């Protein structure tokens with residue numbers, strides 16, 4: 001068996017054992033174990049949340065006095081009393097208003113694990129993924145508090161460096177992470193963006 005497949009099977013097995021809906025959950029857990037982003041009572045917005053593995057972890061980490069809003073094209077089975085799901089497209093023009101109407105104040109943390117349906121055409125998939133994630137970045141000034149953090153998946157490819165340059169202007173520091181649970185063969189990386197610097201959305205483009 002290839003190492004890649006063995007790794008997939010390993011995380012699938014422990015996800016099942018620990019009751020997580022996705023093996024992707026371990027990528028977030030590994031990031032959080034090292035950088036301690038999630039805390040009790042936080043407000044979190046999670047983009048591309050289905051089937052809900054990240055939200056299961058976030059829900060526990062923020063506790064009953066916290067609130068998490070998940071957004072996905074797909075429906076998600078209920079997670080807990082501190083989690084609400086918005087079935088919506090991030091490309092929807094009214095997405096930021098829909099999100100803001102659900103939050104009592106701006107989020108402490110925004111996460112994004114957005115992935116398009118991969119076509120296998122490398123350049124196209126990278127462009128689509130960066131495009132989706134750019135939508136999240138566009139609305140950050142409306143939904144993330146000053147000093148808040150973001151964790152975002154990105155596919156590495158030609159548009160990545162331009163994207164990184166842009167995101168670095170919006171945060172005090174940005175760390176590129178390849179969590180052990182992410183397959184080495186996969187082009188995905190995670191950006192841990194700490195301490196959001198508020199600028200109007202026009203300045204961030």
Ligand SMILES: C[S@@+](CC[C@H](N)C(=O)[O-])C[C@H]1O[C@@H](n2cnc3c(N)ncnc32)[C@H](O)[C@@H]1O
Pocket residue numbers: 021022024025047048049050051052053054055071072073074088089090091113114115116117132
């Ligand atoms: C890798 S999965 C997320 C897994 C999730 N983090 C978990 O642990 O369960 C990526 C998600 O992005 C969602 N997605 C893709 N395009 C989207 C869009 N335009 N708007 C909202 N969600 C989208 C997909 O439906 C898919 O559920």
